[in-house]
Amino acid sequence: MATIDPSKQMQDTARSAAEVAQQAGAQQAAVQAARVRTVEVEWRDGRLERMKEATTRGLTVEIFVDGRYSQVGTSDLRPGAVKSFVEEAVAVARKLQPDPFRALPDPKLYQGQARIDLDMVDPSQGALTAVGRRERAQAAEAGARGVKGAAGILSVTTGFSDDLGEIFRVHTDGFEGTRRGTSFTVSAEVSVKDPDGRRPEDWDLGFARHVGAIPAPEAVGRKAAERAVARIGSRKGESAAMTVIVDARAANRLVATLVGPLSGMSLQQKQSCLEGKLGQQVGSALLDVADDPLVPRGLESRLFDGEGLAARRFPVFEKGVLRSYYIDTYYGRKMRLEPTTRSASNLAWTLGTKGPEGLAADAKEAMIVTDFLGGNSNGTTGDFSLGVQGYRVRGGRIAEPVGEMNMSGNLLEVWKRLVAVGNDPYPYSKLRTPTLVFEGVQLAGV
16 A cells, blocks of 8 residues: 655645635635644653644635635645635635735745755654653653752653644745744743742743754753742842843743734734834844844744745844834735735844853842743833842842832833843744843832
8 A cells, every 4th residue: 555645645735725716716825734743741740741642734725816815724634625615715705805905925025035954854853752752851850859959849840842843835826835844842840839838930941943952851950940949038129220131031021022013913003112113223222133034943944934935034123223024915015015024033133242140240230030920011002011030139149039020111212221132042932032131120029
């Protein structure tokens, strides 16, 4: 019996769906077939908590018919079911309101795709075994329970997961593209007992496209436990406007609130505090960031984006000046702007020369934020109010843990207060944020 190639099967399904859409009367169609195989192991307090293996498949079809647009999806990929599904979707789309801005991208935007190997697939993934995955999760717990102060640990939950995903995209105007990638995650979460009865907790993880690039499970567990133990005795700090050092991991939350208002949807719907500020100074000269989808093994690397546009590096902020938005072709037409890409890929920062300890020494008196807990950010006004925890810096040294505090301000003001950037981009997020130092930020506590 001939072996069925699942990748070819997905490609054939996508091509067939596009043909059916046109046969049913659609002037244009874009089809994306996706397949992901995931294996997850969760280990908790010396026992296997959960082991899961799953393969998911799905088809997304964008239909352009008589000036109308519809996007539909299905997980039933039997040929007959796909044919009926697409035909019905075209019929339903005809009943929608016209939208003159909906169409496939100009084919010239597909051109210029980089001819490089992004090295997104780890061929060794197939050699991983159930025992090997479980042993990695066990090793993470062993690392946590081996730290100083481990007697106070109440619970340790660790995990290891890996997946292989692939998509095949086809447009009726000739574009075809395939993307494949593996990913691996090792994680640990630790809770400890505080003498006053509270249960501080913290976590750590490693995430990469190749298994050899994630940290040793023992190191992940150890760091999670060290972070949790260091939270013992945490108290609310004093209210003040002071220097705030946001560590590289926590900075992801702050930067995400800045990236959100850059989207075409936010701009067009008047829900962005950065509307109309292209070419204007919106941060200090140290805010210098590019979007780079062509990083080998990058967490969000790609040769083409979700519309098939050829991926390219472009500046987002240059020395504090806003240079680009994230604009897809739909919102580009509505706002008469050249499209860039629909969503952020990997951010590339102009880094400083010092790590967290050096930045703390320079600051003398400050607070280091290690986590944002709850709160909210208004992309329309730029106002934000976020719960924070971390440590006080006194005399240039990290001192007591503090928590139950609030950091508030406005995005358009706080980024102008950026006074230092670390040399330590966080490798386990596409935003790759380094440690960031802001002057005169309002903290509310005691």
